[in-house]
Amino acid sequence: MSTNDHNLSNRLTTVRDYIRWGASQMNAAEVYFGHGTDNALDEAATLVLHALHLPPDLPETYFAAVLTPQECATVQALIEQRIATRQPAAYLTRRAWFMGLPFEVDQRVLVPRSPIAELIERQFQPWLADPEAVTAILDLCTGSGCIGIACAYAFPEAHVDLVDISPEALEVASLNVAEHGLYERVQVIASDVFTALPGRRYPLIISNPPYVDAAEYASLPAEYRHEPALGLQAGTDGLEIVRQILDQAGDYLTEDGWLVVEVGSSQAALLAAYPDLPFIWPEFERGGEGVFLLPAAALR
Numbered sequence: 637m638s639t640n641d642h643n644l645s646n647r648l649t650t651v652r653d654y655i656r657w658g659a660s661q662m663n664a665a666e667v668y669f670g671h672g673t674d675n676a677l678d679e680a681a682t683l684v685l686h687a688l689h690l691p692p693d694l695p696e697t698y699f700a701a702v703l704t705p706q707e708c709a710t711v712q713a714l715i716e717q718r719i720a721t722r723q724p725a726a727y728l729t730r731r732a733w734f735m736g737l738p739f740e741v742d743q744r745v746l747v748p749r750s751p752i753a754e755l756i757e758r759q760f761q762p763w764l765a766d767p768e769a770v771t772a773i774l775d776l777c778t779g780s781g782c783i784g785i786a787c788a789y790a791f792p793e794a795h796v797d798l799v800d801i802s803p804e805a806l807e808v809a810s811l812n813v814a815e816h817g818l819y820e821r822v823q824v825i826a827s828d829v830f831t832a833l834p835g836r837r838y839p840l841i842i843s844n845p846p847y848v849d850a851a852e853y854a855s856l857p858a859e860y861r862h863e864p865a866l867g868l869q870a871g872t873d874g875l876e877i878v879r880q881i882l883d884q885a886g887d888y889l890t891e892d893g894w895l896v897v898e899v900g901s902s903q904a905a906l907l908a909a910y911p912d913l914p915f916i917w918p919e920f921e922r923g924g925e926g927v928f929l930l931p932a933a934a935l936r
Contacts, residue, residue: 648708651688652699655680658715668857671724671747672732679725683718686729687711722858734782737789739812741780744804746867748782750844750898751924756786760840763894763916763929769839770794774888776829776843776881777801779867781809781822783842788818791840796822799833802866829880830888839890843881844898847926849874852901874902875909882910886935893932900926 648657658680673679685692687710688703703711718728726732726747732739734748735756741747759767770791775784778798788796796818798809806824813822825832848856848868860868870876878899885895899906903926907915915928 649702650700651684651690651694651703654684654703654708654711654715655699658684658711661715662719665719667719667722668859670749670857671859672726672749679718680715682725682729683714684711686725686731687714692733721862723862724859727862732780732782735786735789737782737786737816739780739782739785740808740815742808743862744802744864745780745808746863748780750783750927751920751922752783752842752844752896752898752927753786754920754922754924755896755918755927756783756790759790760894760896760929763931764840765892767791768793772836772838772840773797774799774833774836774838774841776841777845777867777877778809778824779805779844781812781824783844784809784822785812785816785818787840787842788816788822794821794840797825797833797836797838798822799825799827799829801826801828802864805864805867829877830884833888836888837890837893838888839893840896841885841889841893842896845877845881846870847874847878847899847902849902849905870902873905873909874899875905878902878906879909882913882935885930886932889932889935891932895930895932895935896927897930898927902926903928 648654659676662676669675669679724747726741727743730742732741732748735753771794773787773794773796775798778784778800781798784796784798800806810824813819846868847870850872853869914934917928
């Protein structure tokens with residue numbers, strides 16, 4: 637331990653001290669938050685509790701617990717790594733949460749953060765007439781598998797297909813399927829959008845595809861450079877993959893099925909490109925926007 641480290645551990649002693657210190661350090665370094673947390677205190681708590689092998693929902697009484705010198709050094713090193721490398725916290729901890737469920741993540745996949753989690757919790761009601769009747773769900777551009785796996789919990793009778801073009805992403809999705817013990821109901825499929833799914837029909841197709849346009853990608857904070865570009869970049873206007881989905885989804889939806897797609901910041905471009913489609917844009921209680929729903933009939 638260096639003299640500087642020693643001085644720090646003399647002044648900072650508790651879990652609460654290190655969360656406060658970590659938040660101050662990250663704010664001073666102008667770290668960007670947008671991968672699971674949106675502020676320095678939450679990000680610092682995530683890193684400190686991970687370094688100490690403590691649960692994210694630690695009871696408040698433990699925040700006064702005093703750290704050992706080795707724990708102080710471990711916590712300090714992790715906070716400093718976050719600042720120096722600009723890696724999102726989820727890549728440093730290899731853990732992210734989606735709809736209250738834990739997922740393994742690394743730089744092969746985007747960090748889960750979609751507002752679609754709220755819609756899954758509500759079983760896509762009021763749009764989905766009979767959630768109990770949903771027997772098949774497609775999670776297109778699945779990445780870590782978080783959306784499809786969350787759907788497997790919300791729709792216990794459904795078989796779920798996790799589809800991605802990236803073999804690396806599907807390796808991570810497979811790890812998460814195994815971790816949640818869902819391999820009997822959740823299948824991982826390598827496919828460029830719908831190409832490997834001939835003849836399949838789904839009452840529900842959900843996708844969080846790449847939707848970042850060229851200009852926005854060039855201006856993203858450094859944290860996003862650690863995420864796979866394949867999961868973000870979508871051509872000049874951000875609609876490259878979304879167009880494919882809209883062109884083909886009608887052939888893969890059941891008669892009363894629904895398509896749910898996140899387009900984020902490309903919402904305006906989408907509305908300009910498809911002025912006649914009856915997009916439904918739900919509002920989210922916990923923040924987020926840019927997710928549309930479309931009934932199968934609108935896509936035929």
